Amino acid sequence: MRTVPKLIVVALCLLWSVSAHAVAVEKVVSPGGIVAWLVQDHSNPIVSLSLAFRGGAALVPDDKAGLASMTVALLDEGAGDMDSQTYQARLRDLSVSLGFSAGQDALYGRMKTLTDHLDEAFGLLSLALTEPRFDRQAVERIRSQMLTDLTRQIQDPNAMAQRAFAKLVYGSHPYGRAAEGVPGTIEAIDIPDLQAFAKTRLAQDVLYVAVAGDITPERLGPLLDRTFGGLPAAAQPAALEQANVLTDGRVEIIRRPIPQSVVVFGQEGIGRDDPDWYAAYVMNYILGGDGLNSRLMTEIRVKRGLSYGVYSFLAPKERGALIEGTVSSANDRVAQSLRLIREEWAHMAENGVTEAELADAKTYLLGSFPLQMDSTQSISALLIAIQLDRLGIDYLDRRAGLINGVTKDDIDRVARRLLDAGKLSAVIVGDPEGF
Amino acid sequence: MVALRRPWGALAVLAGLLLAQPASAQIFKPETFKLDNGMTVVVLPNHRVPMLTHMVWYKVGSADEEPGHTGLAHMVEHMMFKGTKTVAAGQFSRIVAQNGGRDNAFTTADYTAFYQIVASDKLETVMRLEADRMANLRLDEKDFQPERQVVLEERRMRVENEPASRLDEQTTAALFLNSPYHHPVIGWDVDIERYRLADVVDFHTRWYAPNNAILVVSGDITARQLAPLARKYYGVLPARPVPERLRPQEPAPAAARTVLLRDENVAQPAWSRDYLAPSYRDGDVRHAYPLQILAEIVGGGTTGRLYTALVVEQELAADAGVGYDPSRIGPSVFSFGVSPRPGVALDKIEAAVEGQIAALLKDGVTADEVARAKNRLRASVVYARDSVNVAARILGASLASGQTIEDIESWPDRIGAVTVAQVNDAARAVLKPERSVTGRLLPLRDGEGASR
Numbered sequence: 029m030r031t032v033p034k035l036i037v038v039a040l041c042l043l044w045s046v047s048a049h050a051v052a053v054e055k056v057v058s059p060g061g062i063v064a065w066l067v068q069d070h071s072n073p074i075v076s077l078s079l080a081f082r083g084g085a086a087l088v089p090d091d092k093a094g095l096a097s098m099t100v101a102l103l104d105e106g107a108g109d110m111d112s113q114t115y116q117a118r119l120r121d122l123s124v125s126l127g128f129s130a131g132q133d134a135l136y137g138r139m140k141t142l143t144d145h146l147d148e149a150f151g152l153l154s155l156a157l158t159e160p161r162f163d164r165q166a167v168e169r170i171r172s173q174m175l176t177d178l179t180r181q182i183q184d185p186n187a188m189a190q191r192a193f194a195k196l197v198y199g200s201h202p203y204g205r206a207a208e209g210v211p212g213t214i215e216a217i218d219i220p221d222l223q224a225f226a227k228t229r230l231a232q233d234v235l236y237v238a239v240a241g242d243i244t245p246e247r248l249g250p251l252l253d254r255t256f257g258g259l260p261a262a263a264q265p266a267a268l269e270q271a272n273v274l275t276d277g278r279v280e281i282i283r284r285p286i287p288q289s290v291v292v293f294g295q296e297g298i299g300r301d302d303p304d305w306y307a308a309y310v311m312n313y314i315l316g317g318d319g320l321n322s323r324l325m326t327e328i329r330v331k332r333g334l335s336y337g338v339y340s341f342l343a344p345k346e347r348g349a350l351i352e353g354t355v356s357s358a359n360d361r362v363a364q365s366l367r368l369i370r371e372e373w374a375h376m377a378e379n380g381v382t383e384a385e386l387a388d389a390k391t392y393l394l395g396s397f398p399l400q401m402d403s404t405q406s407i408s409a410l411l412i413a414i415q416l417d418r419l420g421i422d423y424l425d426r427r428a429g430l431i432n433g434v435t436k437d438d439i440d441r442v443a444r445r446l447l448d449a450g451k452l453s454a455v456i457v458g459d460p461e462g463f
Numbered sequence: 464m465v466a467l468r469r470p471w472g473a474l475a476v477l478a479g480l481l482l483a484q485p486a487s488a489q490i491f492k493p494e495t496f497k498l499d500n501g502m503t504v505v506v507l508p509n510h511r512v513p514m515l516t517h518m519v520w521y522k523v524g525s526a527d528e529e530p531g532h533t534g535l536a537h538m539v540e541h542m543m544f545k546g547t548k549t550v551a552a553g554q555f556s557r558i559v560a561q562n563g564g565r566d567n568a569f570t571t572a573d574y575t576a577f578y579q580i581v582a583s584d585k586l587e588t589v590m591r592l593e594a595d596r597m598a599n600l601r602l603d604e605k606d607f608q609p610e611r612q613v614v615l616e617e618r619r620m621r622v623e624n625e626p627a628s629r630l631d632e633q634t635t636a637a638l639f640l641n642s643p644y645h646h647p648v649i650g651w652d653v654d655i656e657r658y659r660l661a662d663v664v665d666f667h668t669r670w671y672a673p674n675n676a677i678l679v680v681s682g683d684i685t686a687r688q689l690a691p692l693a694r695k696y697y698g699v700l701p702a703r704p705v706p707e708r709l710r711p712q713e714p715a716p717a718a719a720r721t722v723l724l725r726d727e728n729v730a731q732p733a734w735s736r737d738y739l740a741p742s743y744r745d746g747d748v749r750h751a752y753p754l755q756i757l758a759e760i761v762g763g764g765t766t767g768r769l770y771t772a773l774v775v776e777q778e779l780a781a782d783a784g785v786g787y788d789p790s791r792i793g794p795s796v797f798s799f800g801v802s803p804r805p806g807v808a809l810d811k812i813e814a815a816v817e818g819q820i821a822a823l824l825k826d827g828v829t830a831d832e833v834a835r836a837k838n839r840l841r842a843s844v845v846y847a848r849d850s851v852n853v854a855a856r857i858l859g860a861s862l863a864s865g866q867t868i869e870d871i872e873s874w875p876d877r878i879g880a881v882t883v884a885q886v887n888d889a890a891r892a893v894l895k896p897e898r899s900v901t902g903r904l905l906p907l908r909d910g911e912g913a914s915r
Binding site for chain 2: 290
């Protein structure tokens with residue numbers, strides 16, 4: 029029961045507490061009990077909103093793969109008494125941008141409006157979420173767009189490699205399918221499927237909302253009720269089984285007549301709630317993180333010119349995490365790139381990191397984190413990510429301590445636990461020599 | 464809607480985000496001044512968070528390269544990370560990262576830009592580094608040879624592995640007969656393989672002078688705070704003569720051209736049409752503002768004329784759009800791009816687009832369409848101010864491609880002053896068959912895609 033009588037603002041977390049102008053995150057609870065995190069910024073007449081519903085593409089049955097993506101793509105293609113063109117024209121005339129997407133574990137939405145059109149923008153968002161129409165013409169148009177996009181992926185070696193790698197490591201688990209489905213399953217989706225998915229997945233108990241920009245808690249509270257109050261209280265219970273991540277060192281080749289081979293590699297990773305998460309996070313930065321300075325980048329790009337870029341990253345899906353990476357090299361050099369990656373993998377597992385590397389990694393990870401808060405849209409997106417990761421509104425205060433607390437021993441331990449060069453699996457799309 | 468990756472995007476390499484965010488706005492209100500050596504300084508205060516974007520823009524790009532040296536401007540951009548008299552190769556980005564910052568660079572036909580995003584108390588550190596590599600670059604063969612390979616891998620990744628990008632290179636080369644926009648920013652592979660370190664050093668020496676550079680700092684800073692630092696680090700570098708930037712005129716176009724790329728990797732066909740168009744600085748420049756309104760009316764999202772006709776009503780296409788970027792020193796391009804639905808022949812797509820163009824030229828746009836387009840374009844100005852980085856990029860790109868602060872700040876007024884007749888005149892001046900190149904991307908044989 030939602031009995032909260034009035035607007036509550038539970039402050040707050042100071043994002044830049046060392047600074048004169050800290051960014052404050054407020055927790056706004058609407059009269060009807062809808063929660064949103066808010067960062068006020070009245071310097072421009074703009075409001076950005078990000079939202080998520082926990083539970084995404086992995087929850088649909090195999091024979092309807094792509095249903096989540098198709099449903100959310102149709103939310104802004106006609107709602108309430110407006111058909112698709114009327115709805116889209118309204119957004120456009122008000123200069124409101126609105127979009128939805130589906131990940132494996134969550135559905136995402138984002139909206140940006142001028143303060144002048146706040147009421148109408150939230151009204152349009154509400155209609156999209158609570159009264160999507162799924163008109164036949166719009167459904168067929170979106171279906172054709174999805175099929176076209178899938179066809180284009182066939183000529184995109186990066187997309188091919190990503191898809192094949194997911195299949196390789198997750199097998200028949202839903203994570204092994206692409207969120208966008210395949211032609212056969214997209215053709216099998218009909219209007220009742222879309223209606224049912226929207227009705228069962230877009231609900232208040234799995235909803236997360238974050239807002240940044242030119243709006244006060246007093247103004248936001250009632251808008252939250254009007255926008256989200258019409259959603260069902262609870263999503264249909266859904267349980268996703270734990271994935272059995274298979275990485276046994278195999279290399280799968282997909283032959284393509286292209287000059288450069290594209291590689292996706294990885295092995296089982298570490299969950300976001302694992303006590304060693306932060307150690308793994310720092311370790312990965314040193315191994316293959318941002319920029320030109322990682323070990324992989326140094327060995328493969330800087331010293332040898334074998335690739336434009338090589339990266340590794342933690343992919344902590346809810347039910348089966350990976351540590352994953354990408355590289356692309358000319359067909360006659362890709363074997364050397366992959367060999368060097370295995371060497372670095374083994375070197376990190378055996379020897380860990382140096383104190384100097386650890387110190388540099390900490391200053392970078394602490395200093396660069398706030399730099400992503402470049403716009404109201406990026407601030408609201410960050411707040412949603414924090415909520416989905418169940419980190420709490422004080423996370424921005426705690427993050428520095430969590431990273432500073434990582435020791436060389438922590439990293440050496442987590443590297444030994446995670447990295448096994450012999451089990452590093454890969455998919456190569458191209459015409460690689462030596463395989 | 465589904466966000467499809469655009470199959471065309473001939474402009475994407477050159478224009479990037481400028482397409483989406485018109486260079487703009489009474490609202491930036493930048494402060495600007497010049498150093499004694501001629502370097503322009505632009506400050507865009509935004510105190511929301513204690514960070515800033517520090518950018519140095521050089522007025523040199525791939526269009527300033529000499530024959531046989533295509534891609535050299537971009538190669539120099541890469542080599543700028545390779546060391547100076549006092550900073551060893553690779554240390555630049557390492558020091559930025561050790562200070563919690565991010566850095567990168569990019570090259571277009573008209574300019575080359577370097578930037579760092581840092582906490583505001585790290586400004587002086589990155590200014591010292593950036594000024595150092597303007598004046599004291601020291602390059603070594605052992606760093607150059609691997610970096611050449613990196614650029615060749617970058618070209619394979621961006622172009623040779625992507626049939627749509629290879630077609631873009633060909634249509635652009637076909638469109639520009641005399642302009643140096645003819646060749647790709649990254650360069651032809653045959654040139655990348657051949658130029659020498661001495662060519663890199665020479666290019667840097669000729670163009671990377673303070674009087675040929677623009678400093679843009681956006682974020683938690685004021686002009687008062689910046690001025691002494693700018694004088695200290697950049698103001699002490701001596702000015703020197705830089706070459707004239709040559710942008711040869713295009714001859715009057717004489718023939719409609721079609722470029723067909725068939726490739727065994729193509730699964731999804733695509734159709735594009737590029738028209739040679741004026742920019743702010745080249746050709747019949749009075750059309751530059753009306754063409755932005757035209758692009759919004761014809762290509763604006765899912766309610767523009769092209770999308771409505773081809774995607775929604777005729778159900779021939781999965782996506783359709785229009786691109787136009789006036790911020791260039793030389794001529795620009797007004798482009799159409801369409802992604803057909805499965806099984807729809809490109810001839811049908813072409814006929815449908817030509818039908819739209821014919822109707823546009825015959826009946827013109829309406830006063831209501833122009834009014835709505837103006838509203839949307841003016842709203843985009845407010846959004847452009849939201850991001851510290853985007854604002855810095857818009858200002859730097861506009862200035863580096865020959866506009867003034869006055870031009871940028873009066874953009875909303877100039878857009879607002881455009882009449883229906885001016886839009887129609889611009890459409891009739893530009894959308895002529897002989898000004899166009901049509902691009903067709905197809906599988907090796909009709910009806911076949913790459914194997915699934």
